[in-house]
Amino acid sequence: MNKKTEQDIMEKLVSLCKQRGFIFPSSEIYGGLQGFWDFGPLGVELKNNIKKSWWKRFVQMRSDVVGLDSTIITNPTVWEKSGHIGGFSDKLVECKKCHHRFKADDFTSNAKCPDCKGEFTGERNFNTMFKTFVGPVENSSTTAYLRPETAQNIFVNFDTVRAAMRTKIPFGIAQIGKSFRNEITPGNFIFRSREFEQMELEYFVNPKEDKKWFEEWVNQSMQWFIDLGIDKNNLRKYEQKGKELAHYAKETIDIEYNFPFSSHGACPPVLWHGRRGSASGGDKGFAELMGISNRTDHDLKAHGFTYKDEVTKEEFIPYVIEPSVGVERAALAFLLDAYTEIEGGRTTTTDSNKEKEVVLKLHKDLAPYKVAILPLSKKENLTELALEIYDSLKSKHMVMYDQVASIGRRYRRQDEIGTPYCVTVDFDSLEDKAVTVRDRDTMEQERISIAELAKYINKKLES
RNA sequence: GCGAGAGUAGUACAAUGGCAGUACAUUAGCUUCCCAAGCUAGAAACGCGGGUUCGAUUCCCGUCUCUCGCUCCA
Numbered sequence: 001m002n003k004k005t006e007q008d009i010m011e012k013l014v015s016l017c018k019q020r021g022f023i024f025p026s027s028e029i030y031g032g033l034q035g036f037w038d039f040g041p042l043g044v045e046l047k048n049n050i051k052k053s054w055w056k057r058f059v060q061m062r063s064d065v066v067g068l069d070s071t072i073i074t075n076p077t078v079w080e081k082s083g084h085i086g087g088f089s090d091k092l093v094e095c096k097k098c099h100h101r102f103k104a105d106d107f108t109s110n111a112k113c114p115d116c117k118g119e120f121t122g123e124r125n126f127n128t129m130f131k132t133f134v135g136p137v138e139n140s141s142t143t144a145y146l147r148p149e150t151a152q153n154i155f156v157n158f159d160t161v162r163a164a165m166r167t168k169i170p171f172g173i174a175q176i177g178k179s180f181r182n183e184i185t186p187g188n189f190i191f192r193s194r195e196f197e198q199m200e201l202e203y204f205v206n207p208k209e210d211k212k213w214f215e216e217w218v219n220q221s222m223q224w225f226i227d228l229g230i231d232k233n234n235l236r237k238y239e240q241k242g243k244e245l246a247h248y249a250k251e252t253i254d255i256e257y258n259f260p261f262s263s264h265g266a267c268p269p270v271l272w273h274g275r276r277g278s279a280s281g282g283d284k285g286f287a288e289l290m291g292i293s294n295r296t297d298h299d300l301k302a303h304g305f306t307y308k309d310e311v312t313k314e315e316f317i318p319y320v321i322e323p324s325v326g327v328e329r330a331a332l333a334f335l336l337d338a339y340t341e342i343e344g345g346r347t348t349t350t351d352s353n354k355e356k357e358v359v360l361k362l363h364k365d366l367a368p369y370k371v372a373i374l375p376l377s378k379k380e381n382l383t384e385l386a387l388e389i390y391d392s393l394k395s396k397h398m399v400m401y402d403q404v405a406s407i408g409r410r411y412r413r414q415d416e417i418g419t420p421y422c423v424t425v426d427f428d429s430l431e432d433k434a435v436t437v438r439d440r441d442t443m444e445q446e447r448i449s450i451a452e453l454a455k456y457i458n459k460k461l462e463s
Numbered sequence: 464g465c466g467a468g469a470g471u472a473g474u475a476c477a478a479u480g481g482c483a484g485u486a487c488a489u490u491a492g493c494u495u496c497c498c499a500a501g502c503u504a505g506a507a508a509c510g511c512g513g514g515u516u517c518g519a520u521u522c523c524c525g526u527c528u529c530u531c532g533c534u535c536c537a
Contacts, residue, residue: 015474019488031470031510031528128535149537184464184534191537198537254537291537326537347498357499376496404490408498415498424497436497443498 010260013339014189016358020417022046022335022368023190035186035194037328042417045368045398047197050330051176053365054199057224058174065172065201066165070153072178073134073144081302082152083247084129084145130180130194146180151322153177154202155299162307169307169318170213172203176327188261190328191287197327202295204307204318210250210294213321218253218292221323225255225289225330229363230337234258236286248298257289257333289333290325338362338418346443347408360418361441364461367418370397371457374410376426378403386425389435393454397461415440421460423453 017023021040025032039047059067079085130146133139147153154173161173176199186192205213218237226232240252297317300306308315338361345357364370371393375386383403390401400419402410407424414422422438424445429435435453436445437460448456 011475019474025529029510034529179537181536183536185532186535187531192535196537200537288536324537329537345499374497406498406500407496408500410499411497412499422498426497438497445497 009336009339010189012341012358013335016339016360016416017043017335022417035183035192037190037193042368043331046331046334046362046366047327049366049368050327050334051197051199053228054224054325055174055176058172058201058220062172064167064170065174065203066161066167068154068157068161068173068175069177070150070157070175072147072180073132074147074153074156076144078152078156078303079129079145082155082299083302084148084152128182128184130182148181149179149324150175150177150198150200151202151295151324152299154200155303155305155320158204158300158303158305169309170203170205170209172201174199174201176200188259190332191259191261193328196329198324199327199330200322200324203321203323204300205321206314207297207316207319210296210319210321214251214253214292214294217321217323218255221290221292221325222255225333228334228366229361230257230333234333234337235289238286238288246293248295249293250296251294253292254288255290255292256286257336258285259287259333260285260336261287289329290323292321292323295320295322334362334366335360357412357415359415359440362418362420364420367420368398369400369414369417369419370421370461372400372402372410372414372419372422374407374422374424375403376407376424381430382425382427385429389423389425389450389453393457396454396458411438411443421457423457 020042022043023037023039026036026038027033028038055067059065076085129148132144132146133142134144135142154175157173161167162171177197178195179198180195183192183194186194190196201217203213203217222235222237225235234257236256236258238254238256240249240254245252296319299320300317305317306315307318340359340361342357342359344355347357373386373390373393375382386403387401390399393399400414402413404410411422418440420440422440424436424438426436429450432449433451434447434449436447437453437456438445
């Protein structure tokens with residue numbers, strides 16, 4: 001795929017998301033706000049389905065992981081202890097000539113730009129934590145922060161959760177929730193936004209076993225994406241090396257997805273202290289979808305926790321293995337991977353002259369609507385039966401009813417939003433008490449008796 | 464924050480110093496009845512404030528917002 005085509009796909013997906021009610025700019029009637037996105041009727045279903053899938057696999061299905069839902073605003077001491085008040089605030093200088101930017105601690109005040117020998121601006125603070133005030137008085141003693149990650153709330157609750165649930169190491173605490181980062185450059189649609197939702201799991205282990213558990217979580221995380229239908233060829237692991245690693249991390253592996261944009265431009269790798277400038281050594285497309293880090297005992301130590309094994313009497317500060325993924329970023333990867341254009345369309349039974357057809361091949365667990373009920377005709381007796389079927393299914397699944405326009409057009413509508421199954425009520429249905437169930441991907445149809453329909457659909461959606 | 468570009472129906476695009484169009488999407492009706500057919504009718508837009516002008520969506524200034532690049536990262 002060439003670059004132009006790739007950009008087109010991103011633009012087309014953005015349009016589709018807007019038109020069909022997945023995602024649109026926040027507060028758009030006032031021009032929107034950079035880095036903030038609203039999820040529409042379909043988007044919220046997709047997002048909920050992603051979260052549901054993650055929670056089921058990593059909390060519900062595991063006896064060694066429990067959940068948590070903590071607050072966005074906390075006592076600011078949390079962020080002092082964690083190092084975020086220092087770490088999320090960088091002093092930067094900018095070259096007045098070439099506008100390259102450098103961390104101020106690397107240079108003396110009279111230094112020249114290493115790229116073009118230009119003059120630097122004065123130091124400027126780049127703080128990526130959102131500030132707010134608790135209570136009506138705005139001053140330094142009431143300053144609080146919107147959390148830039150959900151992880152710290154898990155760490156500070158370590159002992160309380162452990163005691164309440166009688167958990168023994170190794171065990172994990174999972175949390176899904178909003179985080180906020182005042183990113184200097186949000187962009188690429190929902191890839192990087194300022195308000196976003198994280199699914200984080202902090203898995204506490206004996207430091208002697210950190211390697212084993214790290215590998216385990218990398219593999220588990222990878223498998224989750226694959227099981228939800230992401231093409232393996234669009235996924236890869238990237239191990240962060242040296243200065244790419246966060247200060248707290250002993251080891252980090254990114255799961256990267258082959259996005260249709262390059263998320264990082266060139267930046268001087270030698271001069272830049274900290275992270276790598278371009279994704280995985282400059283390859284275009286692949287960019288971080290998820291990170292799995294060995295955070296060692298950095299966080300628990302910072303908050304003053306320790307752990308005692310009551311059987312072996314061994315006392316230690318647990319290491320933390322952290323799989324962390326952004327819900328919106330995952331949603332983008334799922335949408336991109338599902339977005340399929342078919343030149344000329346798939347129709348063989350009519351000679352309609354369409355240029356292309358769009359099918360969103362989302363995994364059935366992720367599809368916003370699972371089933372659409374379509375009466376073949378608007379004639380009274382068909383719609384009545386169709387609505388009865390709709391009513392009989394809606395308590396179990398997200399079901400859509402649509403009677404407007406030709407049947408072919410309605411199939412296209414459902415294909416475009418990824419609905420896996422369409423149930424068509426035709427004139428024979430009145431006689432034989434059966435309907436046809438149409439598969440999104442194969443367009444094949446099967447005739448099912450109405451009495452068996454609910455069971456049939458349930459089975460299809462569970463398989 | 465700096466640099467560059469851009470703001471016109473839901474989307475993608477036109478045009479114009481004097482009634483703002485097209486395609487797709489959408490609504491109602493007719494027709495058809497299993498894969499975007501057709502016909503008829505309809506709804507729907509010039510980011511905002513100022514200036515120039517008889518008249519500004521168009522020209523000028525400002526402002527806001529977005530997009531791209533720089534950092535940051537899920």
